[in-house]
Amino acid sequence: MFFKDIPIRRKLMRGIVLICGMVLLVTCISFFGYELYVFRKSTKEKLSTIGKIIAANSTAALAFDSHEDAKEILAALRTEPNIVSAALYDQNGKLFSWYPANRDIREFPEKPGTMQFRLSHNFLEGFQPVAQDKKQLGYLYLKSDLGGMYERFRVFGVVAAFVIILSFLLAWLLSKLLQKSISNPILALAETAKMISEQQDYSVRAVKLGQDELGSLTDAFNNMLTQIEQQNLKLHEFNQNLEMKVKERTIQLESVNKELEAFSYSISHDLRAPLRGIIGFTTILEEDYSSKLDDEARRITAVIRNNTLKMGHLIDDLLTFSRMGRQDIIKTIVHTDQMIEEIIREVVPENRMGKISWVLHPVPDVQGDINALRQVWINLISNAVKYSGNREQPKIEIGSVRERGQTVFFVKDNGVGFDEKYKDKLFRVFQRLHSADEFEGTGVGLAIVEKITSKHGGRVWAEGTLNKGAAFYFTLPDF
Amino acid sequence: MNPNSVEVLLVEDNINDAELTIRELRKHHMANNLFHVKDGEEALDFIFGTGKFADSRDLLCKPKVVLLDIQMPKVNGIEVLQKVKSDARTRATPVVILTSSKEDPDIQKCYDLGANSYIVKPVNFESFAEAIKNLGFYWLLLNQQPT
Numbered sequence: 001m002f003f004k005d006i007p008i009r010r011k012l013m014r015g016i017v018l019i020c021g022m023v024l025l026v027t028c029i030s031f032f033g034y035e036l037y038v039f040r041k042s043t044k045e046k047l048s049t050i051g052k053i054i055a056a057n058s059t060a061a062l063a064f065d066s067h068e069d070a071k072e073i074l075a076a077l078r079t080e081p082n083i084v085s086a087a088l089y090d091q092n093g094k095l096f097s098w099y100p101a102n103r104d105i106r107e108f109p110e111k112p113g114t115m116q117f118r119l120s121h122n123f124l125e126g127f128q129p130v131a132q133d134k135k136q137l138g139y140l141y142l143k144s145d146l147g148g149m150y151e152r153f154r155v156f157g158v159v160a161a162f163v164i165i166l167s168f169l170l171a172w173l174l175s176k177l178l179q180k181s182i183s184n185p186i187l188a189l190a191e192t193a194k195m196i197s198e199q200q201d202y203s204v205r206a207v208k209l210g211q212d213e214l215g216s217l218t219d220a221f222n223n224m225l226t227q228i229e230q231q232n233l234k235l236h237e238f239n240q241n242l243e244m245k246v247k248e249r250t251i252q253l254e255s256v257n258k259e260l261e262a263f264s265y266s267i268s269h270d271l272r273a274p275l276r277g278i279i280g281f282t283t284i285l286e287e288d289y290s291s292k293l294d295d296e297a298r299r300i301t302a303v304i305r306n307n308t309l310k311m312g313h314l315i316d317d318l319l320t321f322s323r324m325g326r327q328d329i330i331k332t333i334v335h336t337d338q339m340i341e342e343i344i345r346e347v348v349p350e351n352r353m354g355k356i357s358w359v360l361h362p363v364p365d366v367q368g369d370i371n372a373l374r375q376v377w378i379n380l381i382s383n384a385v386k387y388s389g390n391r392e393q394p395k396i397e398i399g400s401v402r403e404r405g406q407t408v409f410f411v412k413d414n415g416v417g418f419d420e421k422y423k424d425k426l427f428r429v430f431q432r433l434h435s436a437d438e439f440e441g442t443g444v445g446l447a448i449v450e451k452i453t454s455k456h457g458g459r460v461w462a463e464g465t466l467n468k469g470a471a472f473y474f475t476l477p478d479f
Numbered sequence: 480m481n482p483n484s485v486e487v488l489l490v491e492d493n494i495n496d497a498e499l500t501i502r503e504l505r506k507h508h509m510a511n512n513l514f515h516v517k518d519g520e521e522a523l524d525f526i527f528g529t530g531k532f533a534d535s536r537d538l539l540c541k542p543k544v545v546l547l548d549i550q551m552p553k554v555n556g557i558e559v560l561q562k563v564k565s566d567a568r569t570r571a572t573p574v575v576i577l578t579s580s581k582e583d584p585d586i587q588k589c590y591d592l593g594a595n596s597y598i599v600k601p602v603n604f605e606s607f608a609e610a611i612k613n614l615g616f617y618w619l620l621l622n623q624q625p626t
Contacts, residue, residue, distance in 0.1 A: 269550055269579045275602045276579070277495040283604040284502070305604075312602035 009183040016175035017168060024167050028160045035156060039149050043082075043124055044117050047144050050080060051117075051128040055140045058088055058130050062096065062137040070097035082148055084123070087141040088130070096138060112139035122146050185214040189221060202229040257326060268319050275315075278308045310442075317444035320375065321429065324451050329369040331479070336363045336409075339370075340377055340398060347382045352394075356385065361399030364407055367479030372452045379445040380411040380472050386439055387470065388415030406458065406475045414469040423462050449474065482525065482532060483540035486512035486619060490522040490559065491577070492551045496600065500546070500577075503608045509615040514542075519554025522547070523562060526569055538568055544618035545574045549585060557585055557592070564593035571625055573618055 061069035070088050077083045077099055087098040087108045117126030125143040192206040202225055208218045282301050388394035397412040418433045425431040427450040432443040453460045453474045464470035491497040504510040516522045528536030549556035563569045575596040576589050601607045
C-alpha cells in the first residue's frame with residue numbers, strides 16, 4: 001500500500017512519530033559529536049599538562065644522567081590510570097628510562113618523533129621536549145588510552161536510547177490524541193457524505209466539531225447541502241407544475257383527438273351514404289329504364305357514376321391520410337421482401353402483370369408499423385404501375401441501399417415521369433402533376449407516404465425526367 | 480305480412496339504402512319475407528314482441544338474420560345489438576352489422592357484443608350489390624340455425 005492510500009489517521013501518526021524520531025536523532029548525533037570533540041580536546045590538554053610537569057621534573061635526572069631519579073619520576077604516573085606507558089629519551093634520542101618499568105623496551109618507540117600528541121587507534125600518544133634554560137636535555141614520550149572516553153560514550157548511548165524510546169512512546173501517545181482532533185471531523189464529514197449519497201436524504205447535516213479549517217469545511221459542506229436541498233425542492237415543484245401542464249395538455253389533446261375521430265367518422269359515414277344513393281339509383285336508372293335511355297343519356301349516367309366513385313375514393317384517401325397523422329406507430333419487425341411480393345400480387349391488375357418486367361432486388365427487414373409501411377409500399381408500387389401503364393415495355397425496379405444508420409428504399413419506373421421543377425409539390429395533399437383524364441388519382445397517396453416515413457423518422461424524395469421515368473426514395477432508420 | 484314468418488329483419492333509417500338493399504335481395508328472390516323497420520326502437524319492439532308488436536309476435540318464430548345499421552335515431556344499432564345478444568331468448572339470432580364506414584370506432588365493440596358479421600357498405604353499387612347478394616345467400620340459404 002502506498003503512503004497516499006493509507007488512512008489519514010495513520011498518516012498523521014506516522015508523520016508525527018517520524019518527525020519526532022528525526023529531531024531526536026539529529027539532536028543525539030550533534031551532542032555526541034560535540035562530546036567527542038570536547039573529550040578529545042580535554043584529554044589532549046590534560047596529557048600535555050602532565051607531560052609538561054613530568055618534563056620539568058625530569059630535567060635534573062637527565063642533566064645528571066640519573067636513571068634512578070628518572071624511574072622514580074615516571075613511576076609517579078601511577079596516579080593517572082589512563083596513562084599506559086611513558087618514556088624518557090636523552091638529548092641524542094636514546095631511550096633513557098621508561099614506565100612501567102617491567103615492560104619490554106621494544107614496545108616503546110625507538111626514537112622520539114614529532115613533538116605533539118596524536119590520536120592513533122585507541123590511544124593518544126606523543127612526544128614532548130625536556131629543556132632547561134633553552135638547553136635541550138632530552139624527550140618525554142606519553143601514551144594514554146581512551147577507555148574513559150568510551151566508557152562515557154557507552155553511558156551516553158544508553159541514556160540516549162532510553163530517551164529516544166521514551167520520546168517515541170510519548171510522541172506516539174500524543175499523536176494518537178492529536179490525530180483524533182484532525183481525522184475525526186474529516187471522517188465524520190465523509191460518513192455524512194456517504195450516508196447522503198446512499199439514502200438521497202439532503203436534509204442531513206454534518207456535525208461541526210470545532211472552529212478550525214475543518215470547521216469551515218463542515219460549514220461549507222452543510223451550506224452546499226442546503227443549496228442542493230433548496231434546488232431539489234424547486235426542481236420538484238417545477239416538475240409537478242410541468243406534470244400538471246402535461247396532464248392538462250394531454251386531456252386537451254385527447255379531447256381534440258376524439259373530436260377529430262368523431263369528425264372523420266361522421267365524414268366517412270355521412271358523406272359516403274349519399275354517394276351510395278347517387279350511384280345506386282343511377283344504376284337502377286340504367287338497368288330498369290335502359291330501353292328509354294339513348295346513348296347520350298347512358299354516357300351521362302356513366303359520368304355521374306364515375307364522378308361519384310371518384311368522390312368516394314377521395315373521401316377514403318383523405319381519411320387514410322388523417323388517420324395516419326393521428327395514429328401511433330406500433331413498431332414490429334416487417335419482412336419487407338414478403339410484403340412487397342404480396343402487394344404486387346394485390347395491386348397489379350391481372351392483365352398488366354405479364355407486361356411489366358420486374359426487377360426486385362433483395363431488401364432488408366425493418367422495424368416499423370406494419371400497416372403504415374404496407375400503405376407506403378402500396379402507394380409507391382401502384383403509382384409505378386399506373387404511370388408506366390402507357391409504355392410498350394413497362395419496367396419497375398425495387399431495391400435498397402445501405403447507408404450509415406439507415407436504409408434507403410427505392411421504387412423506379414420507366415413511365416411518364418415528371419418535371420423536376422415540380423418535385424416539391426409531389427408530396428403535398430391534392431397536388432397532382434397529371435390531369436385526371438391522363439391518370440386517375442386523388443393526389444393524396446404521396447402525401448400519405450411522406451407522413452408515414454416522417455413518423456418513422458425517415459424522409460422521402462423523388463427524382464424524375466419527363467417521359468423517361470421516375471424514382472421514389474424513402475429512408476428508414478436502423479433499429 | 481305476418482310478423483312471425485319474417486326471415487330478414489332490415490333495420491335501416493336511410494330509406495335509400497333500404498331501397499337498394501331490398502331491391503338487390505328481391506332480385507335474387509330473397510326479399511319475400513323481409514320486414515323493414517326504420518329505427519332501433521321499432522327493431523327492439525319487433526324482436527322482443529313489445530309496443531305495437533305486443534299482440535302479433537310469437538318469440539319462438541325468429542328471423543333468420545337481422546341486418547342492422549349502426550347510426551340511427553332514438554336507439555342506435557349498438558344498443559339493439561347489446562339487448563339482442565344479452566337476452567337468452569334472442570341470443571341465437573344472427574345479427575349482421577351494416578355500416579357506411581370502416582372508420583367506425585365501434586367495430587371492435589360490435590364483435591365484443593357478439594355481432595355475427597360486420598359489413599362496410601361499399602360506395603360502388605356493383606360491390607354493394609355483390610355484398611348484399613352474398614349476404615342473403617349465406618344467411619338465408621347456407622347458414623343452418625338451431626331448430
